[in-house]
Amino acid sequence: MTLNPWLDMLNLINGFQVTQAIRVASTLRIADHLKDGARSAEKLASLTESNADALYRLLRALAGVGIFREGPDRTFALTPMGDCLRTNSATPIGGWAEHVGNTAYWQAWGHLLHSVRTGGNAFRDLHGEDVWEYRAKHPEANAIFNRAMTDMSRGGGEAIVKAYDFSSFRHVVDVGGGQGTLLAVILRACPRARGTLFDQPQVIAGAKTQLQAHGVADRCEVIGGSFFDAVPEGGDVYVMRHIIHDWEDDEATAILKSCRRAMIKSAKLLLVERTVAPPNQLPGKFSDLNMLVAPGGRERTSEEYAALFEKSGFELTRVLPAGGFNVVEARPC
Ligand SMILES: C[S@@+](CC[C@H](N)C(=O)[O-])C[C@H]1O[C@@H](n2cnc3c(N)ncnc32)[C@H](O)[C@@H]1O
CATH class of the missing domain: 1.10.10.10 (Winged helix-like DNA-binding domain superfamily/Winged helix DNA-binding domain)
Structure with a gap:
């Protein structure tokens, strides 16, 4: 300034x-x-x-x-x-730059006024389908987005394993885990744990290569599907990084309920999100607009996460800062 x-x-x-x-x-x-x-x-x-x-x-x-x-x-x-x-940077971010500057996404931000006037999703109004339908039909945009997520997971993953102790867990399930970079970072920090990566079929198609590159493929199962239908069972910790913020409350509650159905009582749920800062502070607020424009979701305060948990069979236990993001921990109740 x-x-x-x-x-x-x-x-x-x-x-x-x-x-x-x-x-x-x-x-x-x-x-x-x-x-x-x-x-x-x-x-x-x-x-x-x-x-x-x-x-x-x-x-x-x-x-x-x-x-x-x-x-x-x-x-x-x-x-x-x-x-x-x-x-090959240890903290890469180029994939994100290419994703946000990519035409369909860039045009959606140019349509922000529509979102503010109507409360509706700019991307869907402009392109006639939501971001997930669009990416499923446009392999190039899908690949750019997946690289963006991989870069974000690599840069942010180390901060998550520093902030949260995963050492007591034996089976980590990453729900909507993209191509597995965060799960790989967690498994590398926990050599005795195994993992399950769950995401849409067109996304996990490239995951094996990523997991092999990180040396954890032999400890990791990869499953395709939709978290609106069901989530893999058997984990003692369920991680969702940048998932719930993609959705409005009804869909977010449905995803959390899918997780709850898959989880035993002693398992933990970890959301990695940007919680919205108090008035006049920046964190979370432009990302929140990004959610409005592109996937059609929202960033939330800790209190709003607690309310979502309550509707889905969970109880918020703690919120830990992790390199510009937050680990929001909950337990089934
Ligand atoms: C914002 S990305 C986050 C990816 C990853 N967790 C990370 O932090 O890099 C959201 C993820 O949700 C996945 N996703 C969207 N709809 C889904 C569905 N119905 N079932 C399973 N995964 C879905 C996307 O494919 C994408 O990988």
């Missing part, structure tokens, strides 16, 4: 430019090309089949917001933030 409200406002309004610039740098894998040191814009342009002058203009703009460092003779190097755009 500057001391000039007009300028601060202008910078906020122009935030869309940064989003698309990062998305393009990620799509072109610029960070991968810089992993061994600085390179010129001309060299990067030839490696990425881009226009040298336009790529230079992109990179110097991103250097202005701290993603690359511009050196002499139009050379660029990675900064710690830019390093998160590398495919």
Whole structure:
């Protein structure tokens, strides 16, 4: 922030430019090309089949917001933030940049006014189907979304195993676990536990490769299905990361009830979500708008989670901070 409200406002309004610039740098894998040191814009342009002058203009703009460092003779190097755009970064985020900048999703945010006027879901109004139906029919958008989730799970997963002690569990079920990155992080932290990954058939199709890459495939069963029908039984802990926020209360309650039916009394339920901060604090609030626009859900306060649990046969036991997110723990009652 500057001391000039007009300028601060202008910078906020122009935030869309940064989003698309990062998305393009990620799509072109610029960070991968810089992993061994600085390179010129001309060299990067030839490696990425881009226009040298336009790529230079992109990179110097991103250097202005701290993603690359511009050196002499139009050379660029990675900064710690830019390093998160590398495919093999320990804390990757490029998949998310490509997902939010991707056309169908980007257009849905352009339709936010519809959501605010009607309370309805912008993505569905614009594209005629919800995000899950759309991704099931568009393999490219599905792959971009799955990579976004994988990146988010890798970056955020370590924080979850630091914040929550999984060591007493023997069977971890990840409901809506995407391609298994979070489950792999949990299983690596708990060498005696086994896991069950549950998600939609078109999503788990790529999961075995991910689980093998993390060295946990032999301890992990992969099951396709819908959590509105049933959830695998037998776990002593059920994890749902960024699932309940995708849905309005009726659907969220139905998913929680499916989990409850699958769970024994001593099992634990863990939701990993951004709980909404008190008035005038940021956490959770733009993500909440994102839920309104795209999947058609909402972020919730701890009290709202407690109320959902009560309707679904659970009791909230505690809320732990975990790297910008929260682990919301509940037990069957
Ligand atoms: C926001 S993503 C979160 C993925 C993963 N838990 C993570 O944190 O990376 C929501 C997940 O819910 C899954 N999902 C959506 N509808 C589903 C359904 N009816 N049954 C099972 N999974 C579903 C999606 O395929 C997707 O993987």
